[in-house]
Amino acid sequence: MIGIELEQAVELLSNKINLIEDYEEVELEQALGRNLVEDFYAPIYQPPFNRSPLDGIAVRAQDTVGANTDHPKTFKIIETVFAGMASQKRLGMGQAVRIMTGAPLPEGSDAVIRQEEVVFKGEEAMVQKSVSPYSNYCYKGEDIQKGQLLIEKCTTLTAIHLGVLASMGCNKVRVRRQLRVGLMSTGDELIKPGLPLEEGKIYNANTTLLAARLKELGMIPLIIEAQQDDPDHVARKIKEMIPQLDILLTTGGVSVGQKDIMHEVILKLQATRLFWKVNMQPGTPILAMELGEQLILSLSGNPFAALATFECIARPVLGKMSGQSYVYPVKAEGVLKGAFNKVSKKRRMIRGLYEEGDVTIPYEHASGVLSSMIGCNCLIDIEADTPNILEGTKVKVIKL
Numbered sequence: 001m002i003g004i005e006l007e008q009a010v011e012l013l014s015n016k017i018n019l020i021e022d023y024e025e026v027e028l029e030q031a032l033g034r035n036l037v038e039d040f041y042a043p044i045y046q047p048p049f050n051r052s053p054l055d056g057i058a059v060r061a062q063d064t065v066g067a068n069t070d071h072p073k074t075f076k077i078i079e080t081v082f083a084g085m086a087s088q089k090r091l092g093m094g095q096a097v098r099i100m101t102g103a104p105l106p107e108g109s110d111a112v113i114r115q116e117e118v119v120f121k122g123e124e125a126m127v128q129k130s131v132s133p134y135s136n137y138c139y140k141g142e143d144i145q146k147g148q149l150l151i152e153k154c155t156t157l158t159a160i161h162l163g164v165l166a167s168m169g170c171n172k173v174r175v176r177r178q179l180r181v182g183l184m185s186t187g188d189e190l191i192k193p194g195l196p197l198e199e200g201k202i203y204n205a206n207t208t209l210l211a212a213r214l215k216e217l218g219m220i221p222l223i224i225e226a227q228q229d230d231p232d233h234v235a236r237k238i239k240e241m242i243p244q245l246d247i248l249l250t251t252g253g254v255s256v257g258q259k260d261i262m263h264e265v266i267l268k269l270q271a272t273r274l275f276w277k278v279n280m281q282p283g284t285p286i287l288a289m290e291l292g293e294q295l296i297l298s299l300s301g302n303p304f305a306a307l308a309t310f311e312c313i314a315r316p317v318l319g320k321m322s323g324q325s326y327v328y329p330v331k332a333e334g335v336l337k338g339a340f341n342k343v344s345k346k347r348r349m350i351r352g353l354y355e356e357g358d359v360t361i362p363y364e365h366a367s368g369v370l371s372s373m374i375g376c377n378c379l380i381d382i383e384a385d386t387p388n389i390l391e392g393t394k395v396k397v398i399k400l
């Protein structure tokens with residue numbers, strides 16, 4: 001298929017793939033951003049025992065009835081309990097236990113009086129006002145009941161979830177395994193960053209850009225070194241690497257030039273071409289193929305084009321495969337600040353900054369230019385056959 005709509009391309013690819021159901025058990029420290037595969041039920045109560053929320057004395061509320069400044073009630077302190085200790089005593093009439101914040105409340109007590117409201121004299125504590133039962137009393141399980149459904153499966157674990165899991169004594173969780181996404185840039189002109197730049201060559205920006213983007217989306221990028229424009233060699237490399245991958249992304253070599261080798265690579269691989277060219281700019285010449293049951297998305301070499309097609313086409317596919325809702329592109333509407341003085345014959349994605357509903361466009365937005373993407377956080381989706389866009393026009397955006 002040649003020249004299909006963006007939505008059609010996404011649908012076609014999405015119909016080819018399924019959610020990757022495999023899971024693994026990881027330490028809590030490794031679980032941030034991961035997708036829980038089973039419901040988590042609380043194995044214990046939180047707090048695990050009745051406890052004091054204050055430093056003070058634990059008493060029987062009934063023993064404070066009638067206490068006031070003129071007639072304080074005197075309590076005998078029979079024990080001191082600190083957080084981490086278990087109380088050994090049971091409170092009798094007129095007795096109190098000196099207690100610290102977080103310490104278990106002793107049997108028989110039903111209230112805590114804060115230290116500042118108590119006058120201590122040796123082994124005695126004087127109380128000048130009455131307290132009601134269960135004041136300053138933290139119940140066992142008042143936060144979490146044992147057996148309660150605490151975190152639903154498919155939740156993406158945040159720092160808060162991990163804190164709650166740790167509070168339950170949990171140190172490992174079952175999470176969906178991360179997608180392994182292969183990345184291969186092609187092009188005779190590519191030089192690995194860090195090496196000297198030679199005449200006519202450019203540094204490979206795409207591999208680093210997309211690898212970082214994949215990591216941001218919670219996936220594992222498996223970087224294959226950049227390949228020369230040699231279809232035999234590229235096809236061999238793909239065959240060698242594909243068994244380790246869930247999906248492969250390549251960049252470069254998809255247009256109509258004499259070294260746009262990916263068309264030949266498809267033949268050498270005996271892969272099936274799903275489509276070539278999507279009605280959007282940049283990134284038009286994206287090529288999608290299927291090798292066995294695996295997808296290979298070959299994005300255009302221009303870094304911004306590669307990024308735009310990654311965001312619009314690869315992300316929804318990766319979203320379905322990973323089961324992570326945040327991987328899908330998020331769409332919004334904004335109001336254009338400043339005009340966009342260019343006619344868009346084709347559907348166009350331009351970079352922009354989306355801030356509280358306002359959208360601004362940087363000066364430079366050519367497909368080969370990546371630097372002006374710094375500071376941008378969205379793509380503006382401009383329909384085909386749109387004339388210049390005036391300031392104040394409502395525009396559709398895809399957030400990055």
Ligand SMILES: Nc1nc2c(c(=O)[nH]1)N[C@H]1C(S)=C(S)[C@@H](COP(=O)(O)OP(=O)(O)OC[C@H]3O[C@@H](n4cnc5c(N)ncnc54)[C@H](O)[C@@H]3O)O[C@H]1N2
Pocket residue numbers: 185186187189190202203204205206207251252253254255256257260282283284285299300301302303305367368
């Ligand atoms: N006669 C035509 N020429 C072109 C057409 C066309 O329809 N007819 N389409 C243009 C469009 S649109 C695009 S987009 C590019 C796409 O070209 P390819 O995807 O085949 O990519 P390359 O030619 O390999 O590279 C394009 C450009 O990007 C640079 N590049 C490539 N890889 C990287 C990388 N890893 N890091 C940084 N930069 C990279 C490369 O040097 C080129 O400058 O084709 C147009 N031509």
Ligand code: MOO
Pocket residue numbers: 280281282283284285300302305367368
């Ligand atoms: O589709 Mo190309 O990416 O315009 O430059």
